[in-house]
Amino acid sequence: MNLGADYSSEGGRATARDLTVLGLETSCDETAASVVRLTPDGAATVLSSVVHSQIDDHAAYGGVVPEIAARSHVEMIDGVVRRAMAEAALDYDGLDGVAATAGPGLVGGVMVGLSFGKAVALARDLPLMAVNHLEGHAVSARLGARVKYPFLLLLVSGGHCQLLEVRGIGDMTRLGTTIDDAAGEAFDKVAKALGLGYPGGPALEKLAENGDGARFDLPRALLGRKDCDFSFSGLKTAASRLAHTCETDQDRADLADGVQTAIARQLSDRSDRAMKAYAEQHQHRLFVVAGGVAANRTVRSTLEATAAKNGFAFLAPPMAYCTDNAAMIALAGAERLQKGWVSDIDAVARPRWPLDEKSALADPAHKPGRKGAKA
CATH class of the missing domain: 3.30.420.40 (ATPase, nucleotide binding domain)
Known part of the structure; x- marks a missing residue:
């Protein structure tokens, strides 16, 4: 089974109890935080989901400006997380782990969310799950329905x-x-x-x-x-x-x-x-x-x-979970934590991170610019 470059099973064990995870998403132009609870049988409950959109910040430029996005994430993330925790009616002692997008995305923004997640994990002695943003989208349909693999x-x-x-x-x-x-x-x-x-x-x-x-x-x-x-x-x-x-x-x-x-x-x-x-x-x-x-x-x-x-x-997925959000990151992190897969605290922010690295590397057409292979 492919754990990915930033994951190991060391320091974590598979668990069969409810898991409550804080998720952070800052890969583009939304600063988002969410708390999701996952049961042993795979049922996910979104306890809170807060998204601060930067649409007004970028509208004049006709697209996302990376530097503006990163600065906004720095300014907003603390307040967004506070709101998510308040809406979930939890303090940090009620969490089992922290999940943060580690890529792919605008690396300045990714660094903000990942760094915040590391700070919470260190301060509260919680496991960290550095999540691939695309994996979050892959599991997002499980936020609105009982979806079985494959x-x-x-x-x-x-x-x-x-x-x-x-x-x-x-x-x-x-x-x-x-x-x-x-x-x-x-x-x-x-x-x-x-x-x-x-x-x-x-x-x-x-x-x-x-x-x-x-x-x-x-x-x-x-x-x-x-x-x-x-x-x-x-x-x-x-x-x-x-x-x-x-x-x-x-x-x-x-x-x-x-x-x-x-x-x-x-x-x-x-x-x-x-x-x-x-x-x-x-x-x-x-x-x-x-x-x-x-x-x-x-x-x-x-x-x-x-x-x-x-x-x-x-x-x-429900419309609220189609676009970028932190609930999907929290769920992906909870599913990884459930298997005992945790990240090292020095996990890096990655502007490019293929969801299926083995397929990307084996693809003879893999080369710079092939978005599905390198993105």
Whole structure:
């Protein structure tokens, strides 16, 4: 079983009791803290979840500015953690461990949350779990339902787009990844070209409600290919260029709908391929969609139909746990603590940290810039 580079079973033992864990998330532009309780049979209860968004701080720049994000995390994290502990009606003596995102992400922000987590762990003599942010997304559906392993996962967000076989915490195999841009990046960049501001994904979805995407012939890369990879760079470039030709509000709405439909179509086609491969090996057929793009209703409905066609149950996290949050980090940490997997106090912040390091290193196409492999 792969514990990952920052984990060991030394100093910790598997436990069969309720575990209450404080989670910290600071990988991008949300400062978040949460307390989650995990029972021995895998039931998770969110006792608190506090998220401070930096949208207003970055809106003028049309995207996240790393230096501004890091400074905001420093200013906000103490208050956010205090609120999370108060809402959970606990003090630090009521915790069994601390989990903090250790990557991937904007390393300045990651360092803030990880350092705060280390301070709590040292001061209160608690085990520390340095959590992969992507692993948090992978288990996020378990925050809203009793989800059993294994399952097929589509992790789709602003920086990541991967299909994974999830057999358990720390035991995941990548089936496909983006060979260039992620779906969420395509949403955001096209939204920016349309003048929709930041964050772009939700704004583009709203604009698309009144659009007719059939007007535009947009690239839908890799459809029908035998692998499970994705590519959104061609769509992003073509749609961004078209955005500058739109003259009316209807033009912009039609393009927004066309982009949304094209992204949903590619996600569906690639997921369909993964489902067929997964079904050859597994009787239990559950398809989970997680990450920020999972909040898009068109994407959800398209993927839900694809799952039904292939005989898969469909599940997505509650909307509050699709985008970055600390509850998913607390849960991932609690599941690791349950197995006795704890981190050394000198665990490092990592700007890049592949969820499935073995697949990434073995991939012959692995090279700088291949986001699914190195992100």
